[in-house]
Amino acid sequence: xxxxxxxxxxxxxxxxxxxxxxxxxxxxxxxxxxxxxxxxxxxxxxxxxxxxxxxxxxxxxxxxxxxxxxxxxxxxxxxxxxxxxxxxxxxxxxxxxxxxxxxxxxxxxxxxx
Amino acid sequence: xxxxxxxxxxxxxxxxxxxxxxxxxxxxxxxxxxxxxxxxxxxxxxxxxxxxxxxxxxxxxxxxxxxxxxxxxxxxxxxxxxxxxxxxxxxxxxxxxxxxxxxxxxxxxxxxxx
Numbered sequence: 705x706x707x708x709x710x711x712x713x714x715x716x717x718x719x720x721x722x723x724x725x726x727x728x729x730x731x732x733x734x735x736x737x738x739x740x741x742x743x744x745x746x747x748x749x750x751x752x753x754x755x756x757x758x759x760x761x762x763x764x765x766x767x768x769x770x771x772x773x774x775x776x777x778x779x780x781x782x783x784x785x786x787x788x789x790x791x792x793x794x795x796x797x798x799x800x801x802x803x804x805x806x807x808x809x810x811x812x813x814x815x816x817x
Numbered sequence: 818x819x820x821x822x823x824x825x826x827x828x829x830x831x832x833x834x835x836x837x838x839x840x841x842x843x844x845x846x847x848x849x850x851x852x853x854x855x856x857x858x859x860x861x862x863x864x865x866x867x868x869x870x871x872x873x874x875x876x877x878x879x880x881x882x883x884x885x886x887x888x889x890x891x892x893x894x895x896x897x898x899x900x901x902x903x904x905x906x907x908x909x910x911x912x913x914x915x916x917x918x919x920x921x922x923x924x925x926x927x928x929x930x931x
Contacts, residue, residue: 740922747823747910748861748922794860802849802868802914807860 706731706797710808718816723782725811727769727795730776737778738796738805739769748794754778755800765789790815820844821913823923830901831931838896838926840911846891847913851920852884855908867894901930 711726729735736755740748752763759771769780778795792812796805820843830836840850849868853861865886867873873886883905885897894913898905906929912920 738919745908745925745927747821747924748912750919750921753919802866804851804863804866805861805912805920806863809860 706735706799706806708795708797708806708808710793710795710811712811713809714812714814716814716816717785719787720784723767723780723785723789723813725780725793725795725813727778727780727808728776729778729795729797731797731799733799736798736800737769737771738798739763739767739778739780740794740796742792742794742810744791751780751793785813785815787815787817789813819915819919819921821847821911821921821923823909823911823926825926826924827927827929829929829931832902833900835897835899836901836928838898838909838911838928840894840896840913840923842892842913842921845913845915847894847915848891849914850888850894851912851914852886852894852896853910853912855910855925857908861910864896898928901928903930906930 707730709728738753739751752761754771762768767782794810795808822841824839852864855861864879865873865875867888869888875881888894910925912922914920
């Protein structure tokens with residue numbers, strides 16, 4: 705069975721500071737990994753995905769994530785936070801193909817002016 | 818590209834009535850659609866997986882007779898909450914995937930049962 709653990713249900717950073725959202729996964733097969741962002745009362749928007757190609761994945765809005773197999777991690781980073789980055793972020797894992805996503809519990813990012 | 822719509826975005830109904838939620842992939846044909854439920858300040862919980870032309874696969878604990886899923890075409894799946902009760906109030910989100918595995922999510926439907 706697959707699972708995702710997101711460390712920190714709430715992360716607060718100052719505008720312009722580094723954003724680091726942590727995600728660790730568990731999977732018995734090579735995983736497909738995703739980060740999604742959700743704004744209030746909206747669906748999920750894909751930020752980036754890892755599908756066994758390059759371990760450093762660049763996404764939209766300046767976000768990137770690095771797949772580290774030895775650490776079973778897929779942390780999300782952004783060098784400089786913007787106020788518009790304030791949202792809920794979900795890390796997810798799947799086995800590939802058309803298998804369902806297993807989501808972490810989410811991390812709420814607050815950006816302080 | 819890869820836009821998924823849901824209708825309605827918000828619905829309020831009386832206890833005991835049925836509510837239908839539509840999920841459409843607007844610019845692609847989705848081989849598989851998924852239905853999720855999200856409670857306030859919580860993560861998404863998969864309810865069922867739906868493939869076009871076949872019966873949906875429900876997750877453990879999800880009542881298939883209460884949450885009816887129909888996937889009539891490669892661009893449309895519907896979720897009907899039958900005999901809705903207040904505890905069914907939630908945010909329902911669908912997603913659609915194509916062969917590249919990435920799931921594209923709809924904007925969600927907020928259901929409030931009075």
